[in-house]
Structures are given as structure tokens and as C-alpha cells.
Amino acid sequence: ETLEGNSLVKSDYAIKFKKNIAEPTVVCSTKVDEEVQDMFEYAVENHYWYNLVLDELPIWAMVGETRANSSDPDGDSLVYLHKRFSIAYNQDRVIEVNMTNENPTPLHLNSKLDFTYEVNWVETDKKFSHRFNRYLDQDFFEHQIHWFSIFNSFMMVIFLVGLVGLILMRTLKSDYSKYSKQFDEEDGMADAPEDSGWKQVQGDVFRFPPYLPLFCGLVGTGVQLIMMVYCTTILSTIGTLYIGRGAVSTTAVVVYALSSFVGGFVSGRFYVQSKGNAWIKTMLVTAGGFTGLVIVVSGSLNLIAISYNSLAAIPFSTMLILCLIWALISCPLVLFGTIVGRNLTHPFQPPTRISAIPRQIPEKRWYLQSSVVIPLGGLLPFGSIFIEMYFIFTSFWNYKFYYVYGFVLLVFSILLVVTSCVTVVITYFLLNAEDYRWPWTAFMSGASTALYVFLYAIYYFFAKTKMYGLFQTAFYFGQTLLLCLALGIICGSVGYLGARAFVFRIFRGVKSD
Numbered sequence: 001e002t003l004e005g006n007s008l009v010k011s012d013y014a015i016k017f018k019k020n021i022a023e024p025t026v027v028c029s030t031k032v033d034e035e036v037q038d039m040f041e042y043a044v045e046n047h048y049w050y051n052l053v054l055d056e057l058p059i060w061a062m063v064g065e066t067r068a069n070s071s072d073p074d075g076d077s078l079v080y081l082h083k084r085f086s087i088a089y090n091q092d093r094v095i096e097v098n099m100t101n102e103n104p105t106p107l108h109l110n111s112k113l114d115f116t117y118e119v120n121w122v123e124t125d126k127k128f129s130h131r132f133n134r135y136l137d138q139d140f141f142e143h144q145i146h147w148f149s150i151f152n153s154f155m156m157v158i159f160l161v162g163l164v165g166l167i168l169m170r171t172l173k174s175d176y177s178k179y180s181k182q183f184d185e186e187d188g189m190a191d192a193p194e195d196s197g198w199k200q201v202q203g204d205v206f207r208f209p210p211y212l213p214l215f216c217g218l219v220g221t222g223v224q225l226i227m228m229v230y231c232t233t234i235l236s237t238i239g240t241l242y243i244g245r246g247a248v249s250t251t252a253v254v255v256y257a258l259s260s261f262v263g264g265f266v267s268g269r270f271y272v273q274s275k276g277n278a279w280i281k282t283m284l285v286t287a288g289g290f291t292g293l294v295i296v297v298s299g300s301l302n303l304i305a306i307s308y309n310s311l312a313a314i315p316f317s318t319m320l321i322l323c324l325i326w327a328l329i330s331c332p333l334v335l336f337g338t339i340v341g342r343n344l345t346h347p348f349q350p351p352t353r354i355s356a357i358p359r360q361i362p363e364k365r366w367y368l369q370s371s372v373v374i375p376l377g378g379l380l381p382f383g384s385i386f387i388e389m390y391f392i393f394t395s396f397w398n399y400k401f402y403y404v405y406g407f408v409l410l411v412f413s414i415l416l417v418v419t420s421c422v423t424v425v426i427t428y429f430l431l432n433a434e435d436y437r438w439p440w441t442a443f444m445s446g447a448s449t450a451l452y453v454f455l456y457a458i459y460y461f462f463a464k465t466k467m468y469g470l471f472q473t474a475f476y477f478g479q480t481l482l483l484c485l486a487l488g489i490i491c492g493s494v495g496y497l498g499a500r501a502f503v504f505r506i507f508r509g510v511k512s513d
Contacts (some may be wrong), residue, residue, distance in 0.1 A: 007311040007312070007313070007315065008053060009311070011052065012027050012028060013027055013085075013117055014019060015085065015087075015119055016304050017089070017092075017094075017121075018089065018121045019119070019121070020119055020120055020121055021117070021118050021119040021239075022118065022120070023122075024082060024116035024117070024118055024165070024465070025116055025117055025118070026114050026115065027115050027116065027117055028115050029112060029113065029114045029115070030108070030112070030113050030115075031111075031112055031113075031452070032107055032108060032109055032110060032111045032112070032113060033109070033110070034109070037107045037109060040063070040077060041077045041105055041107060042078050043063045043064070044063055044064035044065065044066060044077040044078070044079065045066065045077060046470075047062065048062070048063045049061060049062045049063065052366065053202040054085075054087070054094065054097070054244070055094040055097070056245065056358075056459070057094065057096070057097045057132075058135070059097055059098075059099045059129070061083075061099055061101055062076060062079075062080070062101065062144065063079065063080070064077055064078050064079040064080055064104060065077075065078050065080075065104055066078070066273055067104075067216070073173075077106070078104035078105060078106055078107075079105055079113065080101035080102065080103065080104055080105075080114050081102075081103045081104075081105050081113060081114060082101070082102040082103035082115075082116045082117065082118075083099055083100070083101060083102070083115075083116075083117040083118075084099065084100040084102060084116065084117070084120070085097065085117060085119045085120065086098040086099070086100070086120050086122060087096070087119065087120070087121050087122070088121075088122045088125070088126065089121060089122070089123060089124065089130060089448060090124055090125065090126060090127070092476075093128040093131075094131075094289045095124050095126050095131045096124065096126065096131060096134070098250075103116075108341070109194050123380065128143075130466045135300070135401050136401055136403050138282040139259050147240065149386070149387030149388065150407065150410060150411065153383075153384040153385070153411060153418075156380065156383065156384055156412065156414075156418060157384075157414050157417050157421075158420060160418055160421035160422065160425075161379070161417070161421060163421065163425060164421050164424050164425065164502075167379060167424075167425065167428055168225065188449045196429070196436070197431075197432045198431035198434075198506070199432055200359075200434050201353060201359065201435070201436040202352040202358055202507055203352065203355030203359065203433055204354070204355060204359050204436040205352070205357055205431065205434060205436045205503060205507060206350035206351075206352065206354055206503075206507075207354060207358065208274040208275070208276075208441050209437075209439035209440050210440070212253040212271065212276050212282075213271065213276065213278060213281035213282040213285055214273055214285055214289075215439065215440070215443070216267045216268075216270040216271040216274070216282045216285075216286075217267050217281075217282050217283075217284075217285025217286045217289055218285070218289070218443070218489055218492065218493065219266060219267060219270055219443075219492075219493045219496060219497070220262075220263040220264060220265075220267025220268070220270070220282075220286045221263050221267070221285075221286055221289060221493075222489045222490050222492060222493020223243070223262055223266045223485055223493055224256065224260060224262050224263030224266075224286075224488060225256070225264055225290075225490050225493075226416070226493070226494070227255070227259040227414045228252060228255045228259055228491055229412055230257045230409070230412075231251075231255045231259070231454065232248065232252045232255055233405045233408050233409045233412065234409065235251055235255075236248055236251070236405040237405040237406050237409065244388065247430070250317050252295060253322070253325065254325075256330070257325050257326070257329045257330045257333070258329070260286075260287070260329070260330040260331070260333035260334045260337065261333040261334070261336060261337035261340075262337065263286050263334060263337065264283060264333065264334035264336065264337025264338040264339075264340075264341065265336065265337035265338070265340055265341040266337075266341065267282050267283070267285070267286045267338065268282060268283065268338035268339070268340070268341030268342045268345075269286050269341035269342070269344075269345045271342075272341065272342045272345045273345055274348065275348060275445070279338060279342060283334055283335060283336065283338040285399070286338070287331045287335070288331075289333040290485065290486070290489060291326055291330070293482075293485060294482055297478050297481060297482055298314070298478075298482075298485060300474075300478065301474060301475055301478045301479075302314050302319075304448045304471060304474050304475075305471070305472065306452055306476075308321050308471050310471065314474065320331055325378070326456050327371065350504075350507075351504060351507045351508040352507050356400075359434075359436075361434060361435050361437070362433070362434050364433045364435060365433070368429060368430065368433045368435070370444075372443055373426055373445060373458060374428070374441065374443060374444045374448050375448050375451070376445075377422055377423060377444075377445025377449075377495070378445065378446070378447070378448030378449035378450070378451060378452050378491070379425055379452070380418055380422050380444075381415055381418045381419045381422060381446070381449040382449050382452035382453065382456075384414050384418045385411055385414075385415050385449075385453075388399060388407065388408070388411045389453060390460075391404075391407075392408075393457070393460050393464075394464070397450075397460075397464075397465055397476070398468050407467065415449075415491070416494045417492075418488075419446045419449065419491045419494045419495050419498070420446075420494050420495065420497070420498030420499075421498070422445065422446070422495070423442045423445050423446050423495035423496070423498050423499045424498050424499055426441065426442065426445050426499075427442055427499040427502060428502070429442070430505075438499060438503065439496060439500075442495045442498075442499035442500075443492040443495055443496045444490045444492070445495055446491035446494055446495025447488035447489065447491055447492030447495070448491075449488070449491045450484040450485070450486060450488030450491065451488075451489045452482075453483070453487060454480065454481070454482050454484045457476075457477070457480040457484075459475070461473075461476055
């Protein structure tokens with residue numbers, strides 16, 4: 001709950017189960033001086049609202065209202081002084097809570113404001129299991145556009161899978177036939193034409209990428225984040241975690257910590273297969289790379305929240321618990337996973353021999369340059385999640401309850417398939433251009449999806465929200481940055497793993513010279 005910036009404070013409303021309060025009861029009083037007047041006027045003019053929670057049921061209400069065409073020298077702002085609670089119950093369960101603001105009062109200097117409330121309990125036959133349905137905006141989340149976007153993304157998957165299948169079944173089959181014929185007739189044809197295309201790089205295509213510890217650590221972290229997303233969304237779909245305050249965030253943190261073993265295992269396995277010796281660096285990147293960035297960004301946002309005296313600041317006790325989870329659970333699991341991955345990994349045996357001297361890479365056409373291929377690689381994956389990002393952003397920043405986690409599960413799976421297919425196509429064109437430096441290109445092509453998400457977030461900030469000032473801007477872009485970092489690592493890892501499987505598959509059928 002506190003991770004979501006919702007640190008609740010106990011109010012002074014004395015509400016007891018099935019105990020009516022028929023007469024207005026004073027909960028607190030304040031004298032209107034210049035400071036109080038300025039504070040309430042600012043809140044009313046800027047449409048401030050507040051959130052109350054009773055038995056896990058939320059209530060939202062405005063601080064006040066502005067009257068039109070008023071000549072009052074004390075201003076046009078009116079503050080609601082009276083709150084009327086209507087609470088429905090079924091047997092011993094609270095089913096529904098409604099609150100009405102009444103008695104709008106002007107802010108006269110040196111006057112006294114008495115804030116009062118009433119409580120009325122009403123019996124209902126509505127079931128307890130259905131009490132949260134009124135908070136779910138079904139007309140918004142289950143709109144036809146939402147379903148159409150899912151269908152559109154699914155058709156994109158079919159197209160890309162068909163394209164990849166075309167490459168594998170027709171183009172590669174033709175290439176195999178040509179290369180096999182040249183290999184068989186090589187001794188009898190002194191003037192046989194030189195090979196061109198992806199077979200030319202068979203002695204270099206399995207070279208290990210530069211910055212190997214960083215690369216393996218990112219891939220391991222990406223697999224760990226994928227596992228976290230799948231487990232959290234499945235649990236949210238089955239267990240309706242959206243009902244509990246902070247339940248989704250808590251589940252994500254716990255799953256991420258427990259899945260650290262998977263991240264360590266994958267990164268350690270890839271690093272040892274690449275014949276690296278500094279496996280500790282890979283382990284440190286996996287354990288502290290993404291987590292360290294989260295700590296830096298969250299810590300900076302927390303300092304800003306503290307300076308504004310905001311309830312969005314994460315309490316020290318919560319920060320301590322998170323650090324203990326990372327130090328006592330996540331880090332040991334990464335270490336254990338890395339050790340297991342190192343010891344259970346077989347020696348790396350590529351389908352073709354790696355030549356001693358790297359071959360020269362010929363000049364490529366402009367559209368095959370990394371500066372062009374990498375940004376283009378994220379367009380289709382972003383297109384598959386574009387509509388869903390709108391619903392997620394609207395839910396998070398407009399305080400709607402996001403409950404269609406089945407859509408998230410489906411869209412996320414589509415995203416992974418589209419990313420993998422796109423990077424396979426990009427890798428094929430790179431290898432045809434005799435460029436064997438595909439690992440980082442495949443990773444960055446998939447990760448570029450996060451760039452488009454961040455650009456969309458900038459558009460959403462200016463076009464769809466009314467946020468302003470350092471506090472709101474920093475929290476919006478800080479939390480969006482963490483989302484994009486996680487998404488970039490996920491898509492980059494999937495892109496690399498898909499391209500890796502493709503490269504191993506096509507070169508397994510090539511005869512080595």
C-alpha cells in the first residue's frame with residue numbers, strides 16, 4: 001500500500017457497526033485565519049479531493065466548491081462542513097458506503113468552522129462477494145475498442161509468425177539447397193561462385209558479445225521480470241488481488257524476490273557457456289543492476305515527497321523491510337542460482353566452428369545500420385500494446401480500479417511473441433548483410449519498445465493529465481521511467497532469446513567448410 005503512495009491516517013470519525021448517529025456530531029473545529037483561508041481557497045480552486053476508506057471500501061469527495069457570480073469580499077470558495085454517511089450492511093458484513101457532502105460554507109476571516117457528520121445504517125440483501133463491483137468501470141475497461149485492440153494484436157501475431165515461417169520454410173530452404181550444392185560440387189568447379197549471405201558468417205556468428213557480464217546479467221534479469229509479470233497477473237486474475245489495498249504491489253515484490261533464483265540461473269548459465277571467468281560480475285549485475293536503479297529512482301522520489309511533507313513518501317520501516325527482502329532473500333537466491341547455472345551447464349558447442357580471426361564486415365545499406373534497425377525493431381511491439389497502455393495509464397493516474405488482468409496476460413504474451421518475431425527477421429537481414437554482431441542488436445531492437453512507451457507517456461502527460469509542478473512531474477516521469485526500464489529489459493531479453501534460437505536453428509543445418 002505504501003509503495004503505491006497510499007499511506008493512510010486514522011480519522012476522528014467514530015463510526016461503530018449498526019450504530020446510527022442521527023444528529024450532526026462535531027468531529028473537529030478550526031478558526032479561519034489568513035493561513036487557513038489561503039489553504040482552503042487553494043484546495044477548492046484547484047479541485048482538491050480526498051479519499052476515505054471504511055472496511056476496505058473507498059470513498060472519494062471534494063473539499064469544497066466555487067460559487068459563481070459572488071461579490072463576497074472573502075472570495076468565492078465554499079468548504080463542505082457536514083458529511084452524511086449512508087452505510088449498507090448484510091448480517092455482519094459492510095456491503096456499501098456512500099457519503100454526501102453538505103453545508104457549503106464561505107471562508108470568512110476570524111470565523112469558526114465546525115466539521116460535523118451523521119451516520120445512517122441501512123440493511124441490504126446484496127451479497128458480500130459483489131460489494132466491490134460498483135467500483136469497477138466496466139463500460140471503460142470492457143469497451144469495444146479494448147476488444148478490437150486485442151483482436152488487432154492477435155492478427156499482427158499471425159502475420160509475423162507467418163512471415164517468420166516463410167523465411168524458415170522457403171527462403172532458408174532455398175539457401176540450404178544452394179549452399180549444399182556448392183559444397184558438393186566444390187572440388188569439381190574451380191570457378192565456383194563465392195558464397196554470399198548468412199552462410200559467410202558461420203565462422204563468426206557464434207562469437208560472444210562485448211560487455212559479456214552486463215549482457216548476461218540483463219538477459220537473466222529479463223527472464224526474472226517475465227516470470228514476475230506472469231505470476232503476478234495470473235494470481236491477480238485468479239485471486240482478485242485488485243480488491244485489497246496494495247495487494248498487487250506486494251505480490252509483485254514477493255514474486256520478484258523469490259524468482260531471483262531463475263535470474264541468477266539464466267545469467268550464470270549463459271555466462272559460463274560463453275567461457276567467461278568473471279562470473280561474480282554477472283551475479284552482481286543480476287542481483288543489483290535493475291534493483292539498484294529502482295532504489296536510486298525511488299529514493300530520489302521519496303526525498304521529493306518528504307520535502308513536500310506528502311503521504312506519498314515511503315516510511316522508513318517499509319524501506320527497511322524492502323532492503324532486508326533484497327539482502328536476505330533476493331541476493332542469496334541470485335548467488336545460489338548462478339552457482340547452479342555454472343555447475344549444471346554443459347560446455348558450449350556451437351553448430352559451426354568459430355574462426356580464430358574475425359572476418360571483416362562489409363559496408364551495409366543505410367536501412368541495415370544499427371541506428372535504423374534498432375528503433376524500427378520496437379515499432380510493431382509497441383503497436384501491439386498501444387491501446388492497453390492507454391487503459392493502464394488511465395487506470396493508474398486517474399485512480400480507476402484496474403481489474404482486467406486477463407487482458408494484461410493476453411497482451412503481454414502477444415508482446416513477447418511479436419518482439420521475438422521482429423528480432424528474428426532483423427537478425428536474418430543482418431546475417432544476410434554478413435554482419436555477425438547480432439546479440440546486442442537483437443537485444444536493443446526489442447528493448448527499443450520501451451522508448452516508444454516513454455514517448456507515449458510524455459504525450460499522455462501533456463494531453464491527458466493536468467499535472468504540474470516538481471512533485472507531480474517527478475513522480476509521473478520517475479515511475480514511468482521504472483516501468484520503461486523493466487519493459488525494455490523484458491523485451492530485449494525476449495528479442496535476444498528468440499534470435500538466438502533462430503541462429504542456432506539455421507546454422508545447425510549448414511555444412512562447415
